[in-house]
Amino acid sequence: MNLMSGRFDGIVEKASQLACEYELKYFGCSQTVAAGLMEAFGIVSPDLLRSVTCLAGGIARRGQVCGVLTGGLAVIGYLTGRDDLEMLPQYQRAMDYGNRLYERFLERFGTVSCSEIQRLKFGRSFDLLNPKEREALHKKMEETGEGCQFVARDGARMAAEVMVEIIGSGPPLARLLSRTT
Numbered sequence: 001m002n003l004m005s006g007r008f009d010g011i012v013e014k015a016s017q018l019a020c021e022y023e024l025k026y027f028g029c030s031q032t033v034a035a036g037l038m039e040a041f042g043i044v045s046p047d048l049l050r051s052v053t054c055l056a057g058g059i060a061r062r063g064q065v066c067g068v069l070t071g072g073l074a075v076i077g078y079l080t081g082r083d084d085l086e087m088l089p090q091y092q093r094a095m096d097y098g099n100r101l102y103e104r105f106l107e108r109f110g111t112v113s114c115s116e117i118q119r120l121k122f123g124r125s126f127d128l129l130n131p132k133e134r135e136a137l138h139k140k141m142e143e144t145g146e147g148c149q150f151v152a153r154d155g156a157r158m159a160a161e162v163m164v165e166i167i168g169s170g171p172p173l174a175r176l177l178s179r180t181t
Contacts, residue, residue: 058114
């Protein structure tokens with residue numbers, strides 16, 4: 001991927017670093033990834049950030065689909081999705097870009113499951129509905145310097161790269177990202 005001849009490399013890197021920092025500091029992977037992407041690309045939408053809250057921890061802390069992936073998908077959907085149900089080409093376009101991120105994420109981590117990623121990173125999964133288990137995960141992240149923050153970093157990078165592809169495809173996204181071009 002050429003990333004438009006490096007024009008957006010700094011933005012992609014900023015998004016990935018912010019997602020990593022935010023995950024370690026604030027937790028809530030879906031929001032930390034969305035926040036990193038939004039800040040790096042100059043997207044101001046408190047509604048978008050708020051809407052991804054319950055996607056963290058594998059959807060409402062259930063360990064299902066990783067919040068890093070769902071947070072990235074939400075931002076991609078925001079950029080490419082349809083404004084009304086009759087916009088079928090826009091729907092297909094959003095699904096195509098979303099699938100690109102999904103496939104890259106699956107290839108990188110071997111799974112899209114929050115619980116499975118925890119097992120790969122820490123040798124076990126954590127019951128994120130249990131406050132003590134959640135705290136144990138956060139402590140493990142800080143102690144090892146590995147874990148969810150780096151999944152957020154890598155996932156945000158992948159989402160940012162897809163966003164650069166979207167920008168490169170031209171309108172109607174130019175109006176949403178006019179500050180970055």
